[in-house]
Amino acid sequence: MKIGIVGYKGRMGKEIKDLFEEKNHEFVWGYDKDGEYFQEKPQLIIDFSLPEVFEKTEDYVKKFKVPLIIGTTGLQDEQIEALKTLSKDVPVVQSYNFSIGIQLFLKMADLLKDKIYGWDVEIVETHHRFKKDKPSGTAKMIKESLDKDVPISSLRLGNVAGDHVLYMANLGEVLSISHRALSRRAFAEGVLKSAEFVINKKNGYFTFTDVI
Ligand SMILES: NC(=O)c1ccc[n+]([C@@H]2O[C@H](COP(=O)([O-])OP(=O)(O)OC[C@H]3O[C@@H](n4cnc5c(N)ncnc54)[C@H](O)[C@@H]3O)[C@@H](O)[C@H]2O)c1
Numbered sequence: 115m116k117i118g119i120v121g122y123k124g125r126m127g128k129e130i131k132d133l134f135e136e137k138n139h140e141f142v143w144g145y146d147k148d149g150e151y152f153q154e155k156p157q158l159i160i161d162f163s164l165p166e167v168f169e170k171t172e173d174y175v176k177k178f179k180v181p182l183i184i185g186t187t188g189l190q191d192e193q194i195e196a197l198k199t200l201s202k203d204v205p206v207v208q209s210y211n212f213s214i215g216i217q218l219f220l221k222m223a224d225l226l227k228d229k230i231y232g233w234d235v236e237i238v239e240t241h242h243r244f245k246k247d248k249p250s251g252t253a254k255m256i257k258e259s260l261d262k263d264v265p266i267s268s269l270r271l272g273n274v275a276g277d278h279v280l281y282m283a284n285l286g287e288v289l290s291i292s293h294r295a296l297s298r299r300a301f302a303e304g305v306l307k308s309a310e311f312v313i314n315k316k317n318g319y320f321t322f323t324d325v326i
Pocket residue numbers: 120121122123124125126127145146147148162163164165166167184185186187188209210211212213247301
C-alpha cells in the first residue's frame with residue numbers, strides 16, 4: 115500500500131510510518147505543521163493529529179478520493195457527522211483506540227453493565243504529560259458503552275502510553291477491568307489491520323469494532 119499520514123511528524127505518525135515501512139508498505143504523502151510532503155498520490159490517508167486539522171484532512175481525502183483511517187481524539191460532534199457524510203463517497207474507519215485489548219475491554223463492560231445496578235462506577239485514565247485532550251477518547255468510549263453518566267478521572271504522568279481502568283464497587287467488594295498499552299505499537303498494529311480491511315472498500319462508515 116502507498117500511504118499518506120496527517121500528523122506524520124508526531125508520536126503516532128512516526129510509529130505508524132515505521133510499522134508500515136517494516137511491512138513493505140510505502141509512505142508517499144504527508145501533512146504536518148510545516149506543510150505537505152508529496153512524493154505521489156497515496157492510496158489511503160491516516161490521520162493522527164489534532165481536531166483543528168480535521169478540515170484539512172477532509173479536503174485532502176476529497177481531493178485524492180481515498181479511504182480515511184482517523185484516530186485523532188477530541189473530535190466535535192459536527193466533525194463526526196462530517197466523517198459520516200464523507201463515508202458516503204469513501205470508506206472511513208474512526209476509533210479513539212486502535213488496540214485489540216480495548217475492544218475486549220468494551221465487550222466486558224457491555225456484559226457487566228446491566229449487572230451492576232446500585233454500584234459505584236468510575237473510570238480512571240492515565241496518559242503521558244504531552245497529551246493535549248482530557249479526558250481521553252477511550253475513556254469517553256468506555257463511558258458511552260455503559261449507557262450511564264460515570265465520573266472520569268484523568269492523570270497525566272511521565273511517558274505512559276495509555277492506561278484505562280473501570281472500577282465498580284458495592285459495599286462489600288470492588289471489581290475492576292484494566293488495560294495498559296505497553297507502547298504505541300499496539301495502536302499502530304490496529305491501524306495496519308484497519309488499512310488492510312478498508313483498502314478495497316468503496317465507501318461506508320466503520321469503527322475498529324467492525325475491523326476485528
Ligand atoms: N485512536 C488511537 O488509538 C490513538 C492512539 C494514540 C493517540 N491518539 C490520538 O492521536 C492524536 C495524535 O497523538 P500523538 O501523540 O501522535 O500527538 P503528537 O502531538 O505527537 O502529534 C500530532 C502531530 O500533528 C501535527 N499538527 C499539530 N497541529 C497541526 C496543524 N495545525 N497542521 C498540521 N499538523 C499539525 C503536529 O506537528 C504533530 O506532528 C491525538 O489526538 C491522540 O489523542 C489516538
